[in-house]
Amino acid sequence: MVHQYxxxxxxxxxxxxxxxxxxxxxxxxxxxxxxxxxxxxxxEEVMARFAGQYTRAEVSEAMEEIRTLEQNHQxxxxxxxxxxxxxxxxxxxxxxxxxxxxxxxxxxxxxxCFAQEGEYNGERALMSYETGKAALDYLVSHxxxxxxxxVDFFGGEPLMNFEVVRKLTAYGRxxxxxxxxxxxxxxxxNGVLLDDEIMDFCNREMDNVVLSLDGRKxxxxxxxxxxxxxxxxxLIVPKFQKFAKQRKELGKxxxxxxxxxxFNLDFASDVLHFADLGFDQISIEPVVAPADxxxxxxxxxxxxxxxxxxxxxxxxxxxxKEGRGFTFFHFMIDLTGGPCVYKRLSGCGSGTEYLAVTPxxxxxxxxxxxGNEEFLLGNVTQGVKRTDLVSTFKSCNVYARSECxxxxxxxxxxxGCAANSWNFHGxxxxxxxxxxxxxxxxxxxxxxxxxxxxx
Amino acid sequence: MKHIKTLNTRSLQESMKxxxxxxxxxxxxxxxxxSCTVGNQTCxxxx
Numbered sequence: 350m351v352h353q354y355x356x357x358x359x360x361x362x363x364x365x366x367x368x369x370x371x372x373x374x375x376x377x378x379x380x381x382x383x384x385x386x387x388x389x390x391x392x393e394e395v396m397a398r399f400a401g402q403y404t405r406a407e408v409s410e411a412m413e414e415i416r417t418l419e420q421n422h423q424x425x426x427x428x429x430x431x432x433x434x435x436x437x438x439x440x441x442x443x444x445x446x447x448x449x450x451x452x453x454x455x456x457x458x459x460x461x462c463f464a465q466e467g468e469y470n471g472e473r474a475l476m477s478y479e480t481g482k483a484a485l486d487y488l489v490s491h492x493x494x495x496x497x498x499x500v501d502f503f504g505g506e507p508l509m510n511f512e513v514v515r516k517l518t519a520y521g522r523x524x525x526x527x528x529x530x531x532x533x534x535x536x537x538x539n540g541v542l543l544d545d546e547i548m549d550f551c552n553r554e555m556d557n558v559v560l561s562l563d564g565r566k567x568x569x570x571x572x573x574x575x576x577x578x579x580x581x582x583x584l585i586v587p588k589f590q591k592f593a594k595q596r597k598e599l600g601k602x603x604x605x606x607x608x609x610x611x612f613n614l615d616f617a618s619d620v621l622h623f624a625d626l627g628f629d630q631i632s633i634e635p636v637v638a639p640a641d642x643x644x645x646x647x648x649x650x651x652x653x654x655x656x657x658x659x660x661x662x663x664x665x666x667x668x669x670k671e672g673r674g675f676t677f678f679h680f681m682i683d684l685t686g687g688p689c690v691y692k693r694l695s696g697c698g699s700g701t702e703y704l705a706v707t708p709x710x711x712x713x714x715x716x717x718x719x720g721n722e723e724f725l726l727g728n729v730t731q732g733v734k735r736t737d738l739v740s741t742f743k744s745c746n747v748y749a750r751s752e753c754x755x756x757x758x759x760x761x762x763x764x765g766c767a768a769n770s771w772n773f774h775g776x777x778x779x780x781x782x783x784x785x786x787x788x789x790x791x792x793x794x795x796x797x798x799x800x801x802x803x804x
Numbered sequence: 805m806k807h808i809k810t811l812n813t814r815s816l817q818e819s820m821k822x823x824x825x826x827x828x829x830x831x832x833x834x835x836x837x838x839s840c841t842v843g844n845q846t847c848x849x850x851x
Contacts, residue, residue, distance in 0.1 A: 368816040377807040414805045422817060423810060430820055437824050446830040495826055497848065499833045535833060557834070604834075634836055678836065682843050684812035686850035689823020693816070693842055703830045716837060760816065761843030763831070792843065799811050 351385040351425065352757035353378060356797040357663060362424075363796065365757045369423035370684060372800045376403055377411045381424075384415070388425040431748055434694045438743055443493035446698065448705040448716045449484060451476040451513055452505040456541045457581055459573045461610060461636050461644055466576075467505030469707070469720035475510040476708040480729065481517040484706045487729040489528050501535045503705075503716060508542040518554045535559065537606075539573070540585035548592050552599055560589045563607040564619025564633065571612060572644070586626065593628050604678060607633040610644035614653045617661040624668070624675045632678030635787055637769055646783055655790045662794040666801045680795040682761070693747075693760045699767050700726070700742025714742055717768030742767065745778050752780045758789045825849070 350365040360378040362371040373381070383398055384390055396408045403411075418424035453474045455467030467473070485500070492498055500521065502514050514536070521532040536551060537559040551558050562585065563569040570580025589605060596603040605628045609616035616633055623631045635654070638645040646654070661677065668674050687693075697703065700714030707719055710729040718724040727734040747753045747764040765788070769781035827848040831841055 366816065368812065368814070370811040372809045372811065374807045411807055414808050417805070418808065418810070422815065426817070429817065433820055443826070445826065446833050448832070497827050497829075499830055501833050533829070533833075537837070559837075606836075632836065678834070678844065679841060680844075683846055683850075685814050686847050687814070688828060688842055688845045688847050689819035690816045691820075691824040691826075692828055692845065692847075697831050697842070699832070702826070703832060715832060761841070763842040788841070795844075796811075803809065803811055 350428070350755075350757065351381060353381060353385070354793055356793055357659070357666075357801065359797055359800045361793070361796055361800060363757060364418075364424045364426055365760065366428045366430075367423055367426040368684075368687075368760060369418070369426075370796055370799065371418070371424070372803070376407055377415065379403075380408065380411050380415060385425070388419065430690045430694060434691060434746065435748065437691045438695050438746060441493070442701050442739060442743065443495055444488055444491040444702055444704060445495045445497070446499040446501075446703040447484060447488050448501050448503045448703070449476070449481065449517075450504060450705060450707050450716070450719060451481065451502050451507045451517075452510040453708050454509050455504060455506045455539070456509065456575065457506070457539050457573055458576045458578075461572060461608060461638055461642070463637070463717060464505060464719070471707075471720055474708040476513055476706075476710075478513050478516050480708065480710040481513055482520055483710060483729045485517060485521055485524060487732070489524050489530055492530065496529065497531050497533060499533045499535070501537060503537050506539055506541065507536055508538050508547060511542070511547060515550060518550075533557075537561065539581070540588050541575070541581060543585070543588045543592065548588075548595060551592075552595055552601060555601075557602040557604065558592070558596070559632075560592065560603060560605050561607070562586065562589060562605050562623070564609070564613060564616065565622045568613045568619055569607075572608070572610060590627055593630075597629065602630065604630050604632045606631075606678075608636050609633055610636040610638070611646055611650060612644055614650055615657060616654075617657040617664070620661055620677060621664060624673075629675040630678075631675055634679070635784070637766075637772065637781070637784070639772070648783065651783065651786055654787060658787075658790050658794045662798050666798055669802060679791045680798055682792070682795040682799065684799060690760070693763055696742075696746040696764050697766065700739055700745075714738070715768060717766070718771075741777065749778045750780055752785070756785065756789070758785070758792045761792045762788045819847075822849075823847075 352363045360373050392412045533556040535557040539561045566582045569582045705713045705716040712726040713719045747759045753759040765780050767777040770779040
């Protein structure tokens with residue numbers, strides 16, 4: 350399968366099934382467009398099609414280059430992975446990542462929160478050390494021979510239970526020694542309780558910290574007020590700047606991560622605002638919300654959002670060339686060392702290798718399903734009871750979704766988010782169309798940036 | 805080549821032969837919690 354498009358003056362040809370990306374001139378672009386449904390067309394047929402537009406010599410030269418790519422399996426390649434990926438998914442299930450909900454409580458009242466201000470349709474609660482310990486034990490004992498284990502301290506707001514975070518991290522380091530495992534701890538925080546001591550701790554122990562900030566002050570404060578209605582921007586931005594600077598100096602990862610909604614469709618300005626504040630690892634994602642929420646992204650918003658991705662991509666190229674570039678999470682594509690096809694096609698891992706743990710130790714397929722009793726899998730002391738659900742999630746991959754069959758972006762999104770599919774279609778093996786449309790645009794933008802920076 | 809510039813060197817076909825170790829990061833543990841993105845993850849073997 351071939352996907353070709355023009356963006357920012359570049360003609361880009363993506364050979365979808367090999368992952369090869371080619372930047373081509375108009376001649377080759379047109380010829381590939383003619384050949385892509387039937388690559389067996391002869392040179393004479395191609396010359397006849399473009400008679401009057403390109404000379405025979407030009408077409409002949411183009412065809413020679415196209416056939417070279419084809420011989421090198423870089424063009425008109427086919428999906429040969431299906432059996433291998435399905436077989437891979439049939440391997441015994443191991444768990445390697447936990448989203449640990451150490452606090453179902455929050456000191457902000459974000460208007461779009463899928464966790465209902467941290468409570469996930471339930472009671473406010475903090476995870477006890479004992480429950481957290483049982484969770485880490487469960488993770489280690491169900492991880493098979495996987496060495497790298499991931500634990501994200503999540504909430505609500507995890508810093509409302511910082512003492513338990515600290516103790517669990519220490520316990521994890523002990524388990525590393527006794528079980529030959531390596532924990533990668535991460536923390537997602539709104540920053541309200543962040544202080545020097547916590548920053549020092551995170552700089553020692555956290556592989557990554559995700560700092561929640563939505564963008565310009567008025568945008569952030571509108572959607573992320575405190576419980577008394579006051580904005581939180583002024584309180585947290587100086588702390589995040591200090592924290593990010595420290596992490597940068599230490600060579601440690603962080604992300605300033607925001608959510609954009611129908612209220613700030615001009616979100617490229619928010620990304621650039623982050624860059625102007627000195628942040629260089631940035632992520633801003635579209636909100637996922639019920640279709641009738643006033644802040645929800647609507648189908649008619651897609652045009653402007655795509656324009657914003659274009660604007661952002663062009664500005665990122667400009668800044669990169671000026672030596673003040675930054676990373677935008679959704680434009681990151683590693684063309685030389687990205688993930689293998691198994692990773693790309695077998696789904697996100699929710700309900701199988703990635704689980705969420707509530708403050709009570711209950712297990713759910715991922716953080717987005719927490720609080721939905723239909724998806725309660727079991728708990729960390731008695732283990733997974735709903736093996737039927739695990740099997741359902743296990744079978745949820747690119748090949749299970751008919752919508753992915755003809756989509757060029759399927760090697761980049763792994764079939765999309767099961768929770769989004771559930772929210773919009775009541776099943777986990779469908780797709781969330783707005784999300785798909787935006788993912789395709791982001792992939793196109795990311796490849797164009799690569800093309801521009803290769804000039 | 806005169807008309808074509810190819811940007812990458814690693815092919816997905818090759819990754820099928822050596823991939824599947826499962827040691828890489830889970831996508832929702834990085835910086836996205838509401839959309840699924842794997843194309844930007846790094847292969848553990850190339851870290």
